[in-house]
Amino acid sequence: MPTADDLRLPSLDALRAFEAAARLGSFERAADELAVGASAVGKRIAALETLIGTELLARGGKALLLTAAGRDYLAQVRPALTLLAAVPQHRRPVQRTRKLRVSAPPTFARQMLVPELGDFSAAHPGIELEVVLSIPFLDLRPGEADVEVQHADTATPGLQVLMHDVMLPVAAPALLQRHPPLHQPADLAALPLLRTPLEPWTPWFRAAGLAWPEPASGPMLVDLGLTLEAAVAAQGVALARPTLARSWLASGTLQPLFRLTATPARQYGVQHVDRDDARLFAHWLAGRCTQRAQDALALLSGLA
Numbered sequence: 001m002p003t004a005d006d007l008r009l010p011s012l013d014a015l016r017a018f019e020a021a022a023r024l025g026s027f028e029r030a031a032d033e034l035a036v037g038a039s040a041v042g043k044r045i046a047a048l049e050t051l052i053g054t055e056l057l058a059r060g061g062k063a064l065l066l067t068a069a070g071r072d073y074l075a076q077v078r079p080a081l082t083l084l085a086a087v088p089q090h091r092r093p094v095q096r097t098r099k100l101r102v103s104a105p106p107t108f109a110r111q112m113l114v115p116e117l118g119d120f121s122a123a124h125p126g127i128e129l130e131v132v133l134s135i136p137f138l139d140l141r142p143g144e145a146d147v148e149v150q151h152a153d154t155a156t157p158g159l160q161v162l163m164h165d166v167m168l169p170v171a172a173p174a175l176l177q178r179h180p181p182l183h184q185p186a187d188l189a190a191l192p193l194l195r196t197p198l199e200p201w202t203p204w205f206r207a208a209g210l211a212w213p214e215p216a217s218g219p220m221l222v223d224l225g226l227t228l229e230a231a232v233a234a235q236g237v238a239l240a241r242p243t244l245a246r247s248w249l250a251s252g253t254l255q256p257l258f259r260l261t262a263t264p265a266r267q268y269g270v271q272h273v274d275r276d277d278a279r280l281f282a283h284w285l286a287g288r289c290t291q292r293a294q295d296a297l298a299l300l301s302g303l304a
Contacts, residue, residue, distance in 0.1 A: 017041045107224040166264070194218065
């Protein structure tokens with residue numbers, strides 16, 4: 001067995017430079033692969049040749065060529081380099097992408113969540129989001145979710161309320177043009193009221209001093225977004241949350257009928273698994289929702 005004095009071990013950088021230059025046929029290509037300058041590749045190979053006392057690459061011509069000694073040496077060192085490259089500890093740590101599954105009701109997802117996701121992804125590139133839809137009315141959930149936005153009673157155990165929404169009647173200008181002007185809440189009796197089990201009219205009726213029962217006729221829409229779309233199509237008056245109807249209110253496609261608002265029977269809230277990325281997302285979402293609610297109220301004030 002050779003002693004330590006007998007060994008003439010080259011640097012790993014020199015061996016990598018030689019292997020790359022021999023495989024790619026030029027110092028320049030080897031330099032690009034190794035992210036160093038071409039002169040550095042040449043110097044490393046020259047130092048390797050000096051160490052072992054023989055020429056490995058024939059310079060000159062359009063491409064580098066292996067000498068006979070170079071071919072023999074490459075055959076011996078390449079398996080060693082391959083083995084070293086296969087050791088996991090020798091590779092740069094790769095940032096692992098964490099996947100976060102978020103479920104949300106359709107209207108909330110379209111009007112509140114998705115428009116904001118770009119900012120979250122830009123701030124947290126290591127978190128890959130998967131957004132799936134739930135159906136509150138049918139209590140359908142798309143399997144396990146790390147973060148679940150719910151349209152629920154605020155007393156639901158573990159629910160973190162995202163924002164305190166309000167609601168008020170809205171209608172399309174085309175519908176209003178077909179009916180006499182509205183001066184007081186009781187004038188709504190002359191207009192068709194859009195119904196949805198997700199947003200009962202009773203809380204607003206009570207806030208307006210009306211002892212009316214829940215509307216019992218007309219189409220039943222089991223999605224808040226569909227109810228707003230029906231209002232946009234001038235099919236009736238919708239009870240809307242300004243946070244969800246903000247774009248239609250801002251454009252004048254929907255108009256608030258009265259300035260009187262009421263608190264919905266249910267609010268949007270979030271539950272999440274006990275994990276750092278889930279907590280981070282829930283905190284971020286709560287902040288965005290609070291801001292959107294403030295913007296919506298400011299919009300209503302501007303329309304007054």
